[in-house]
Amino acid sequence: MGLSKTANYTAAQNKMATILKALGHPARIAIIEFLLASKHCICGDIVNELPLAQPTISQHLKELKNAGIIKGNIEGNAICYCIEQDSMDYLKNYFSNISINLSQINCC
Numbered sequence: 527m528g529l530s531k532t533a534n535y536t537a538a539q540n541k542m543a544t545i546l547k548a549l550g551h552p553a554r555i556a557i558i559e560f561l562l563a564s565k566h567c568i569c570g571d572i573v574n575e576l577p578l579a580q581p582t583i584s585q586h587l588k589e590l591k592n593a594g595i596i597k598g599n600i601e602g603n604a605i606c607y608c609i610e611q612d613s614m615d616y617l618k619n620y621f622s623n624i625s626i627n628l629s630q631i632n633c634c
Contacts, residue, residue: 542620545613548593553578553586567606
């Protein structure tokens with residue numbers, strides 16, 4: 527197996543790639559939308575809201591957490607999940623900069 531090429535890119539490029547890869551599944555988008563609509567941390571309700579098995583949702587939550595998109599805090603026997611504001615700000619700034627740069631380009 528070949529070596530990872532992530533060393534050839536900046537930390538910012540690798541961070542954005544990790545976030546976008548984690549968001550690249552519709553179930554994860556549904557989880558994010560559910561957390562945003564709930565406006566507070568969710569402890570266990572996600573399984574009741576999505577048409578997926580509990581182990582599948584747990585795997586998606588793990589991917590989102592590893593990418594820094596959500597955070598989970600242990601409360602009793604449950605893990606409560608909420609959106610990681612810093613990651614959302616990072617995405618917002620990234621795409622805002624793209625939009626600004628696009629508005630300055632006169633292209634076909």
